[in-house]
Amino acid sequence: MAVLGILAALGIFLGAANAATLGVVSTEGGMVEGKSNGVGLFRYMDVFKGVPFAAPPGRFQKPVPHPGWTGVLKATGFGKKCLQLNEFQTGTHGSEDCLYLNIWVPQGHSVSTGLAVMVYFHGGAFLLGESQGPNYLDNYLYSGEEIADRGNVIVVTVNYRLGTLGFLSSGDSELPGNYGLWDQHAAIGWVFRNIKAFGGDPSNITIFGESAGGASVSFQMLSPHNKGMIRRAISQSGVALCPWAFNSNPRTYAEKVAKKVGCPTDQNMISCLKKTDPFRLTLADSVSLISSASNPLVKTLALSPVVDGDFIPDDPSNLFSNAADIDYLAGVNNMDGHMFVFFDVPSVDQPLWITPVEDVKKLLTALTKEKGPKAADSAFQQYSSSWSSKPTNVEIKKTIVDIETDYIFLVPTQTALYLHNKHANTARTYSYLFSEPSRMPIYPSWMGADHADDLQYVFGKPFATPLGYWPHHRRVSKYMIAYWTNFAKTGDPNSGPSEVPVTWPRLTGQDHQFVDINNSMGKTSVKQKLRSRFVHFWTNTFISFPNVN
Numbered sequence: 001m002a003v004l005g006i007l008a009a010l011g012i013f014l015g016a017a018n019a020a021t022l023g024v025v026s027t028e029g030g031m032v033e034g035k036s037n038g039v040g041l042f043r044y045m046d047v048f049k050g051v052p053f054a055a056p057p058g059r060f061q062k063p064v065p066h067p068g069w070t071g072v073l074k075a076t077g078f079g080k081k082c083l084q085l086n087e088f089q090t091g092t093h094g095s096e097d098c099l100y101l102n103i104w105v106p107q108g109h110s111v112s113t114g115l116a117v118m119v120y121f122h123g124g125a126f127l128l129g130e131s132q133g134p135n136y137l138d139n140y141l142y143s144g145e146e147i148a149d150r151g152n153v154i155v156v157t158v159n160y161r162l163g164t165l166g167f168l169s170s171g172d173s174e175l176p177g178n179y180g181l182w183d184q185h186a187a188i189g190w191v192f193r194n195i196k197a198f199g200g201d202p203s204n205i206t207i208f209g210e211s212a213g214g215a216s217v218s219f220q221m222l223s224p225h226n227k228g229m230i231r232r233a234i235s236q237s238g239v240a241l242c243p244w245a246f247n248s249n250p251r252t253y254a255e256k257v258a259k260k261v262g263c264p265t266d267q268n269m270i271s272c273l274k275k276t277d278p279f280r281l282t283l284a285d286s287v288s289l290i291s292s293a294s295n296p297l298v299k300t301l302a303l304s305p306v307v308d309g310d311f312i313p314d315d316p317s318n319l320f321s322n323a324a325d326i327d328y329l330a331g332v333n334n335m336d337g338h339m340f341v342f343f344d345v346p347s348v349d350q351p352l353w354i355t356p357v358e359d360v361k362k363l364l365t366a367l368t369k370e371k372g373p374k375a376a377d378s379a380f381q382q383y384s385s386s387w388s389s390k391p392t393n394v395e396i397k398k399t400i401v402d403i404e405t406d407y408i409f410l411v412p413t414q415t416a417l418y419l420h421n422k423h424a425n426t427a428r429t430y431s432y433l434f435s436e437p438s439r440m441p442i443y444p445s446w447m448g449a450d451h452a453d454d455l456q457y458v459f460g461k462p463f464a465t466p467l468g469y470w471p472h473h474r475r476v477s478k479y480m481i482a483y484w485t486n487f488a489k490t491g492d493p494n495s496g497p498s499e500v501p502v503t504w505p506r507l508t509g510q511d512h513q514f515v516d517i518n519n520s521m522g523k524t525s526v527k528q529k530l531r532s533r534f535v536h537f538w539t540n541t542f543i544s545f546p547n548v549n
């Protein structure tokens with residue numbers, strides 16, 4: 001007994017002296033070597049940055065496999081971000097040569113094998129962003145380290161083409177579009193073929209993403225091209241059915257770009273666009289942030305995936321049978337629309353400013369434009385029905401946030417969840433609402449979770465940069481990492497090695513159950529039929545109005 005105890009202690013001691021690490025890994029393109037970091041007592045992390053998953057892409061071409069390299073590729077720096085507008089829309093940064101991914105592999109006493117894999121697609125309106133995300137306090141937002149360490153999964157984060165170079169489409173076979181989606185698909189294929197060499201289980205791949213990344217996840221599930229590669233998927237605040245995520249008339253936008261770069265809009269348009277300097281094409285993406293209640297920002301976002309007859313063969317709502325065996329977890333933040341309201345109705349954030357009822361009417365008129373004034377009246381009835389006889393300023397402001405949240409994120413997400421559940425074969429469906437209040441001190445006291453507020457918790461920032469957070473923020477983060485990584489391992493957010501605060505029931509066709517995620521979770525966090533009156537309005541009443549003109 002004593003001897004065994006000494007031997008065990010010695011084993012632990014030797015384990016500490018020699019960090020478990022993969023060292024050089026052999027992939028289909030050649031050998032790669034990352035970096036091993038200590039992340040805790042007997043916990044290490046192998047990190048591979050800037051691994052190419054495809055060759056530098058041809059302009060408006062699908063990605064092709066990387067030709068490979070000789071020797072050992074040092075994977076210690078992030079790849080260049082894909083060419084995109086700068087913050088002020090005055091220039092560009094990034095490169096056309098941008099198809100790289102990053103891998104975080106957790107290690108304990110010995111080198112890990114058979115780990116579940118989580119592949120992340122960043123957001124940014126299909127215009128902006130990069131695999132590692134912005135850097136705050138010397139910590140990248142999408143660093144996979146905390147999820148990988150706390151959940152014992154492999155995390156992969158991915159670049160894909162953006163803006164005009166990623167999504168321009170003429171709506172026909174000349175320039176079919178969806179290049180960014182093909183890039184994501186190439187990354188999924190690369191992970192499927194190579195992750196075993198990193199200790200991953202290719203039969204346990206979960207894709208996840210937020211905003212345009214959440215919509216990307218949804219498109220990857222709905223495409224017939226990923227069959228057998230994706231086991232599970234998580235969409236945070238974005239699905240393929242969101243009005244900004246899908247363009248049914250891309251030719252109009254292509255003509256706008258053509259005019260901006262000095263190309264004709266006749267039969268020579270495509271050949272001219274193909275010859276145009278990529279920096280000028282990218283500058284043509286600029287979005288006017290001068291919006292208003294009558295001209296809301298969401299209506300100006302036009303560069304997005306399209307039906308191309310190949311990757312996306314039909315309207316997304318008709319493709320859910322392709323996801324019949326992919327477990328799905330999706331949800332929204334309770335004030336996801338606030339970020340848009342910030343631009344459209346700035347008075348909402350100023351406690352001393354009055355937001356007139358007229359702004360509610362203007363906003364609804366703009367959002368329901370294609371159905372004419374009767375639809376706008378009907379929408380106003382819905383949204384004003386719970387007001388007191390003389391609505392307070394706060395009631396009006398919250399209604400504006402609710403309208404944008406419902407229209408831009410919540411209703412399309414509920415629709416995607418219902419369709420997923422309806423078409424499911426082996427797949428399970430889980431729905432959430434995230435309601436941890438925003439940490440922005442300048443926002444009103446009634447503010448809930450803004451768009452993208454969930455990211456810091458899923459990526460464990462309250463642990464990685466603890467000085468910026470309170471203990472209750474670490475609780476939210478722990479809950480989300482537990483649900484997300486249990487789900488990645490088993491297809492059920494409740495079952496797996498991580499303890500969860502309350503059992504999250506599956507969404508079913510009758511009860512439409514969901515969990516409300518915030519820092520104080522318990523039995524009352526399980527709820528039903530998220531905003532069902534408004535979901536019903538937009539998906540039934542509203543669409544039954546005939547289109548005007």
Ligand SMILES: *[C@@H]1O[C@H](CO)[C@@H](O)[C@H](O)[C@H]1NC(C)=O
Nearest residue numbers: 114115116201203204489490
């Ligand atoms: C996925 O991971 C789970 C848990 O580690 C394991 O039981 C299962 O065999 C793996 N593979 C598949 C196909 O589920």
Ligand SMILES: *[C@@H]1O[C@H](CO)[C@@H](O)[C@H](O)[C@H]1NC(C)=O
Nearest residue numbers: 435437516518519520524525
């Ligand atoms: C957190 O969730 C609980 C349970 O659903 C709810 O009662 C509470 O209002 C939520 N807190 C916030 C700040 O939304």
